[in-house]
Amino acid sequence: MNGDVCETLQHDVAIRFFRTLADTATAMEARSPTPIPVMTSGPIRILVVDDHPVVRRGIRSCLQRQPGLVVVGEAADGKEALELIPAVQPDVVLTDLDMPRMDGLALTEAVRRQFPDVKVLILSMHANTEYILRILQSGARGYVSKEADPQELLQAIQAVYRGESFFSADVARLALQQMVLSEGAASAVPELTPRERQVLIGIAEGLSNKQIAERLGVGIRTVETHRQHIMEKLGIHTVAGLTRYAVAKGLVSAQHLPPQNHTATTS
Structure with a gap:
């Protein structure tokens, strides 16, 4: 991923996030104490994904009592969910984040594709x-x-089914605060050049200087120089630290890191 693509992605995500805040505020203002009727040609089909059986059954029991909703299946992790989707044909996948084998973020990316x-x-x-x-x-x-x-x-399920976004008001508020703080912190960090970002991605992916050089079509000494500049600019001097930075900035996904680097991001 080059610098321009990364910056475009971050811009698009930020725009989408602020639109989501507006959608959420509108939804919360319109909240009613009674269930909102679901205007569809049939019930919204839901696949519940959570690694705790008691939680899954509790969610199923709650949703099945709501008019216009039907739980068509349950899965204990992302891999099981992907196998079930063609058979049960859900409209909405309701998933937890932390699960074995494949977590909620990896599942979401796979469903999108x-x-x-x-x-x-x-x-x-x-x-x-x-x-x-x-x-x-x-x-x-x-x-x-x-x-x-x-x-x-229920409101969230209906919103995403209609193609809208929905974030809990408290989550949206905290996320906005975090974005503001992150922007302030980022402004104090020197910007990496597009080539330095490419080298950083290679480091996070566990590649050697030689492998990064071959990927980019440059000499090993050039990669070593970029690596040194990256460490000096960021004030980070370990592979684990550089990997965490790359994941935090969205340059690489933690799900796609080699085992040793994935462990480093969660230590």
């Missing part, structure tokens, strides 16, 4: 707002806390 008509809604306990931009980048249409009341979850 393989089943573009299926909408994904994240339902999680995560309060860490750094996930919000990653969720938007993955292609998810919304994020609702597991602590939300059933009415809010």
